[in-house]
Amino acid sequence: MKFRHLVISYQHGVSLAVYRLSGASHPLPPHCDMDSCSSEEFYQAVHHAEQTFRKMETYLKQQQLCDVILIAGNRKIPAHRLVLSSVSDYFAAMFTMATCDGFLYAVGGHDAPASNHCSRLLDYVERYDPKTDTWTMVAPLSMPRDAVGVCLLGDKLYAVGGYDGQTYLNTMEAYDPQTNEWTQMASLNIGRAGACVVVIKQP
Numbered sequence: 675m676k677f678r679h680l681v682i683s684y685q686h687g688v689s690l691a692v693y694r695l696s697g698a699s700h701p702l703p704p705h706c707d708m709d710s711c712s713s714e715e716f717y718q719a720v721h722h723a724e725q726t727f728r729k730m731e732t733y734l735k736q737q738q739l740c741d742v743i744l745i746a747g748n749r750k751i752p753a754h755r756l757v758l759s760s761v762s763d764y765f766a767a768m769f770t771m772a773t774c775d776g777f778l779y780a781v782g783g784h785d786a787p788a789s790n791h792c793s794r795l796l797d798y799v800e801r802y803d804p805k806t807d808t809w810t811m812v813a814p815l816s817m818p819r820d821a822v823g824v825c826l827l828g829d830k831l832y833a834v835g836g837y838d839g840q841t842y843l844n845t846m847e848a849y850d851p852q853t854n855e856w857t858q859m860a861s862l863n864i865g866r867a868g869a870c871v872v873v874i875k876q877p
Contacts, residue, residue, distance in 0.1 A: 782815055829851070832859070
C-alpha cells in the first residue's frame, strides 16, 4: 500500500490547493480541476475556496472578525478569539464572555488547565463594570458549563450548550440582568461545546 500525504496550501490569499503525493488516482468532483504528473497530483477548488478566502480577507481588513488583539513584540495583530481557543482548551474556557448593558460577563469555564486533576468546571458568572473597574458575582448557571457559547439577544444573555465533564450539553438558559435569574429555554437538537453563537438581525 502506498503512503499518501495530503498538503494544504494557502496561495496568494485566495486559493486552496491540496496535493496528494502518490501515484494513485481517484475520481474528482466536477467542481475541481486536476493537473497530474507521474509523481504527484494537484487538486484545486476553483470557485468555492477563492470566494471564501476573498470574503475572509475582506472581513479581516475591516476587522469584522476581530475581537482580540495578539501582541508579538511591538506588533499588535487584530484577530478573533477562536485563534486562541482553537489551540488551547484553557483559552477556550477563558474567552467565553459577552457584553450586556455596558457590562462584561464571564460565564462558566474551568479554573485550571483540563490536564490538571484539580481542575473544576464552573457554574460561576461574573459581571465586570468598566466604570468602577470591578468584578461582581451574579446568579450562577443552572449547571457547570465549560466551552459554553454565549451571546446577547434582546435584553437577555444566552448560554448555549457546553461541556459538563461527561456530556456535551444541548441545554440553553437565558439570564435576565433585571431579575438576576437564569431561565431554562428550548434545548438544541444536538449537544455541543465550543459553539459559535451569532445573532443576525432580521430584515
